[in-house]
Amino acid sequence: MADRIRSAAEALFRSQSAIALTGAGLSTESGVPDFRGPSGIWTRDPEAEQKAYRSYERFKKNPKEYWVERLTGPSLLGDLAGVSPNPGHLALAELEAVGILKWVITQNIDNLHQRAGSRRVIDYHGNAFKLRCASCMARYEPKDFDLPEMLQKGTLPPTCRTCGGIIKSDIVHFNESIPSDVSTLSLEAAVASDVMLICGTSAVVYPFANLPRIAKRLRRESSLPLTVIEINAEPTPLTEQGISDYLIQGKTGEVLPRLVAEIKKGSR
């Protein structure tokens, strides 16, 4: 592992446009469960996964009921306001602060990258602390609407002040399209990257899992370099299919700070 951390540090140190792609594995050390790991939510409760596959359908069919459930029902990931960034999040924020990391593209909805100090974050699957118009994609903060009063008075769902469309959580549900501004920016960042750190994801959910594949192919066709480095507790299809150059198998909260320390050593 030490050798691979040294190589990764070297690659990042020399990079012109490094980015990080992250998943639920980055937040497990903050107490937020993942989905498909050994004690993941879907692993433990396959029915919950089936229910999640119907969320977007339920929203379209009955947005009022969708909102009542969001405001009164249990949260799948627990209390996201009550957890804190871990050393993995902080290490990525530090890599941005020293000018090495240009973007973090995350599948996580927990806002922990932003709370760790990362500023250039793309919430690929949305953000649990934001709302979005399902028609024009305008973004809102929850405080822009008095949701508890709307619940009490039965005036849910909130509607968009720009187009009158129905407001939903910013979270991207299964079977819902990735908002076009998010997918365009993510693809541009991926194709422009020369080093891609892929941290804490099983890399089985699309279209996110396509980002490293498309970037690798397009950069190869233009004879541009791209080193793809996975940091994960277990191998993924990216490892098995040789999309990643190598896997650093371990905990992101331990490996990422070691990577930063190694880079600092190199820059002295």
Ligand code: APR
């Ligand atoms: N360090 C490194 N790897 C970890 C850690 C950790 N501390 N904890 C868990 N892992 C690994 C797991 O072994 C697993 O391979 O992280 C991976 C997490 O994979 P998933 O649970 O599938 O999460 P993710 O890839 O983010 O899921 C993608 O699926 O359910 C949907 O919308 C949801 O955004 C999510 C998407």
